[in-house]
Amino acid sequence: MAKYWIASICTAACGVAVLLAGCATTSPEGESALDHARAAVQRLEEQPLASQTAGKALQDARAALGAAEAAEREHKSADIVVHLSYLASRNAEVGEAVIAEARARTAMSQAQAQREGVLLDARERDAAAAHQQALLAQQSAQQSQAQAQASQQQAQQSAQQAQDAQQQARDAQKQLEDMQAKQTDRGMMLTLGNVLFDTGGDTLKPGADELVSRLSQFLQNHPDIKVRIEGHTDSIGSDSYNEALSQRRAEAVASALQSRGVPAMRIQAVGRGKSAPVAGNDSSAGRQQNRRVEIIFSDAQGQFISG
Amino acid sequence: MTRTLIAVTVLGAALAGGCASAPQPSADLTQAHTLVDQAEQGGAAELASADLASARSKLQMADQDARDKPELSIRLAQEASVDARVALARTNAAKAQMALRDVNAGTQTLRNETDRAQPNTSMPVPSTPAMPQ
Numbered sequence: 007m008a009k010y011w012i013a014s015i016c017t018a019a020c021g022v023a024v025l026l027a028g029c030a031t032t033s034p035e036g037e038s039a040l041d042h043a044r045a046a047v048q049r050l051e052e053q054p055l056a057s058q059t060a061g062k063a064l065q066d067a068r069a070a071l072g073a074a075e076a077a078e079r080e081h082k083s084a085d086i087v088v089h090l091s092y093l094a095s096r097n098a099e100v101g102e103a104v105i106a107e108a109r110a111r112t113a114m115s116q117a118q119a120q121r122e123g124v125l126l127d128a129r130e131r132d133a134a135a136a137h138q139q140a141l142l143a144q145q146s147a148q149q150s151q152a153q154a155q156a157s158q159q160q161a162q163q164s165a166q167q168a169q170d171a172q173q174q175a176r177d178a179q180k181q182l183e184d185m186q187a188k189q190t191d192r193g194m195m196l197t198l199g200n201v202l203f204d205t206g207g208d209t210l211k212p213g214a215d216e217l218v219s220r221l222s223q224f225l226q227n228h229p230d231i232k233v234r235i236e237g238h239t240d241s242i243g244s245d246s247y248n249e250a251l252s253q254r255r256a257e258a259v260a261s262a263l264q265s266r267g268v269p270a271m272r273i274q275a276v277g278r279g280k281s282a283p284v285a286g287n288d289s290s291a292g293r294q295q296n297r298r299v300e301i302i303f304s305d306a307q308g309q310f311i312s313g
Numbered sequence: 314m315t316r317t318l319i320a321v322t323v324l325g326a327a328l329a330g331g332c333a334s335a336p337q338p339s340a341d342l343t344q345a346h347t348l349v350d351q352a353e354q355g356g357a358a359e360l361a362s363a364d365l366a367s368a369r370s371k372l373q374m375a376d377q378d379a380r381d382k383p384e385l386s387i388r389l390a391q392e393a394s395v396d397a398r399v400a401l402a403r404t405n406a407a408k409a410q411m412a413l414r415d416v417n418a419g420t421q422t423l424r425n426e427t428d429r430a431q432p433n434t435s436m437p438v439p440s441t442p443a444m445p446q
Contacts, residue, residue, distance in 0.1 A: 096395040103402035110409035121420040128427045
């Protein structure tokens with residue numbers, strides 16, 4: 007039974023000791039913790055967003071700080087002041103962290119808007135590039151088409167030219183045939199009998215006018231055709247005489263053509279004397295055949311068949 | 314006998330009075346446990362490990378002292394709670410900041426790619442929003 011009393015007395019004594027300890031405060035560690043808490047709460051209060059975004063933490067921090075200051079005033083134990091100050095400081099830290107999170111979220115919506123902007127720009131650029139490419143492709147297609155048309159036209163022109171050239175060649179052939187020209191192994195050749203000149207003379211008789219006229223007309227119609235005019239004689243008389251005579255006769259025909267507007271460069275005049283007979287010189291008929299002027303025509307490109 | 318009865322009554326009254334005046338730590342302990350769990354689930358072990366460790370060790374001590382030192386247990390539970398709150402708030406802030414960095418880095422990459430694709434663009438490029446401290 008005495009044990010109970012002892013226990014009671016002990017309990018009472020302990021309570022008194024605790025109370026006494028409570029009374030003996032204003033300790034340096036309590037002060038320090040309180041200062042720290044005041045500073046933390048003040049820092050939080052100075053944040054512009056504090057009451058908006060971290061209202062609860064601010065409220066909790068202020069309440070704990072108030073309680074700590076009250077405990078200090080009432081000289082409660084240092085442990086209690088330190089504890090309440092700790093609650094105040096830590097609540098202030100919660101507030102700081104909440105504000106940091108809110109700031110990051112605000113920046114996040116800006117960052118997302120900016121990202122959208124960059125994406126939009128990229129899409130617009132892609133679209134513009136695609137459009138540009140389409141335009142280029144269209145232009146290129148148009149160019150190709152134009153080129154194809156030009157090629158076709160050119161081909162048609164070439165074909166037409168070839169046809170024209172063929173037609174001209176046929177015309178020339180026909181006209182030459184009309185003038186009694188013959189196809190020989192030296193090309194088309196027109197043989198003029200000695201009716202054009204008086205015997206031994208080198209002046210064209212008036213009867214030659216029509217033939218010279220037709221010839222010059224033909225040469226003007228076919229400006230690429232050249233002529234080679236060869237004078238020939240029979241075997242009577244010396245070589246030099248015959249060559250000179252045949253040369254003069256060929257030149258007479260040439261100058262008659264020139265006087266009708268055929269350029270000299272298209273005309274060759276050659277005297278071949280008696281060197282190229284076409285018949286025997288032992289009869290007057292043969293000699294008559296040998297006395298002649300031959301006009302040899304080039305092809306449409308101005309080329310003579312060699313030989 | 315009578316004295317014994319009186320003594321028992323007095324002691325009982327004293328204990329009962331003690332029970333009435335001495336606060337019970339159970340509510341603070343429950344709250345501290347809840348908050349520490351929340352901080353753990355939020356990822357505080359990675360992003361606010363010091364705060365979480367402080368909360369855990371105070372909570373453990375609060376649990377140990379719950380019966381013998383109820384007032385100390387309450388204080389420890391309250392400090393564990395506020396530590397857990399700090400841990401969770403810092404974890405959330407760190408997550409938001411990392412997400413912001415990711416978006417900004419992605420935007421920058423995109424911008425670099427676009428600029429490379431179109432090197433002669435003369436468009437003014439706005440700067441990345443600054444990371445809040």
